[in-house]
Amino acid sequence: MNIDIPQLLYIFENLPNEILLEIFDYIHLNDLIRAFYNLNYRLNSILFSSNTHLYIVFPDDIIENSTHKKILLNFIRRQKYIARLRLSNDGPLLEHEFIRFPYIRSLILDIPTSEHIEMVSPKRFPRLEYLRVGYASATAQLNKLHQHIFSNGFPLLKKCSLNNIGEYQSWTGSPSIYSLGIWSNDPCLVIERVLYASMYLISFHLFLKWPSAYSILQDQIISQHTHLKYLKLHLSGLWTLEKLDSFLAYIPTVKILDLSSSYFDSHMIYFQWNFKELAYIFSCRLPNLSHFDCEIIFQNWKKIDLEEIPSFHSCFNCINYEIYADDDLFIRVFTDK
Incomplete structure (x- = not known):
């Protein structure tokens, strides 16, 4: 006997906030920006909520990705909810305002x-x-x-x-x-x-x-x-x-x-x-x-x-x-x- 099993549509945006936050925690900042930034209001609010441990390695995240350097700097300046910061070397702090979060x-x-x-x-x-x-x-x-x-x-x-x-x-x-x-x-x-x-x-x-x-x-x-x-x-x-x-x-x-x-x-x-x-x-x-x-x-x-x-x-x-x-x-x- 054939039984029709309803096909569930697993749409990424339908996932609960908690699951999305867990996923975002494993994705590098540059990839997060390229994949999810400015897609819609909900994803933006989740990305930069006060509960998100957004992880910034400075200056590695800036210097090593020159293609996205400008958008990344603009993005960082606008975010007040950055939760994790790592200064990876002893270089000068060129973007002094970057650390004021x-x-x-x-x-x-x-x-x-x-x-x-x-x-x-x-x-x-x-x-x-x-x-x-x-x-x-x-x-x-x-x-x-x-x-x-x-x-x-x-x-x-x-x-x-x-x-x-x-x-x-x-x-x-x-x-x-x-x-x-x-x-x-x-x-x-x-x-x-x-x-x-x-x-x-x-x-x-x-x-x-x-x-x-x-x-x-x-x-x-x-x-x-x-x-x-x-x-x-x-x-x-x-x-x-x-x-x-x-x-x-x-x-x-x-x-x-x-x-x-x-x-x-x-x-x-x-x-x-x-x-x-x-x-x-x-x-x-x-x-x-x-x-x-x-x-x-x-x-x-x-x-x-x-x-x-x-x-x-x-x-x-x-x-x-x-x-x-x-x-x-x-x-x-x-x-x-």
């Missing part, structure tokens, strides 16, 4: 200059939710930016990735930040300033170089952090298990810990990881720890007994190792995910 929620500075950093202010970016700043040596400008960040200058800021935090400043705190990535060579500053200012921080990605000036952190530097759940800690410099113990004492709520070290750090290569002692530190300092990852390089002075490691702590059940160099001098210890 009050609706930008995501800002990335790949190779920030002092001029770039100077422009990142609460007045210019009042709705900023995500900020990533690459390495820069502009100390004065960075200090001012860090003051804004850790004193609630950006009250909507949730995620932040910074470099070279190394100056003591009086920060009043930023309760909105829940995810943070930084590089520092000052353990006391991390505990006394960064963690204290980020009182509701949940996820922390920390590159911490331990200097020769510190032996261990003294007890009662400041109160313990009460919200941190995930710590990804990259170790460099003069770390010891005793120093790691003193650091973890300030973050007892951590549930997920990721430790790593580099082959290119001459100090950490010769660091000897005693997993029995490490397990004792975890038991004392991190009572809520439920997941542990590691990727560490060190000299193979003695073979690790993999059969014995899981018995030290329940989080050690996936640890493995491999030879890192042909001469067997170094080994890589890692979590088998």
Whole structure:
């Protein structure tokens, strides 16, 4: 028996706004303009609504498409709802008005200059939710930016990735930040300033170089952090298990810990990881720890007994190792995910 099945017409413009927004998020800006700009009022309103994360890479989107450069610049100048901006190099900001958009929620500075950093202010970016700043040596400008960040200058800021935090400043705190990535060579500053200012921080990605000036952190530097759940800690410099113990004492709520070290750090290569002692530190300092990852390089002075490691702590059940160099001098210890 033949049954006539009605043919449904799937017309692009009949799709719900939510589906169109999802589709537009995967299409490059130049292609969006060529395909959908000025077709009709509805598509224009969806393209440039305040909910659209319109992603601009400057100056790449301008320079690399000279054919559409004029229309693209005119289009950008007219849009106040651009939500994501990325400055991809350290070139001069030829179109200075281009960055003056009050609706930008995501800002990335790949190779920030002092001029770039100077422009990142609460007045210019009042709705900023995500900020990533690459390495820069502009100390004065960075200090001012860090003051804004850790004193609630950006009250909507949730995620932040910074470099070279190394100056003591009086920060009043930023309760909105829940995810943070930084590089520092000052353990006391991390505990006394960064963690204290980020009182509701949940996820922390920390590159911490331990200097020769510190032996261990003294007890009662400041109160313990009460919200941190995930710590990804990259170790460099003069770390010891005793120093790691003193650091973890300030973050007892951590549930997920990721430790790593580099082959290119001459100090950490010769660091000897005693997993029995490490397990004792975890038991004392991190009572809520439920997941542990590691990727560490060190000299193979003695073979690790993999059969014995899981018995030290329940989080050690996936640890493995491999030879890192042909001469067997170094080994890589890692979590088998």
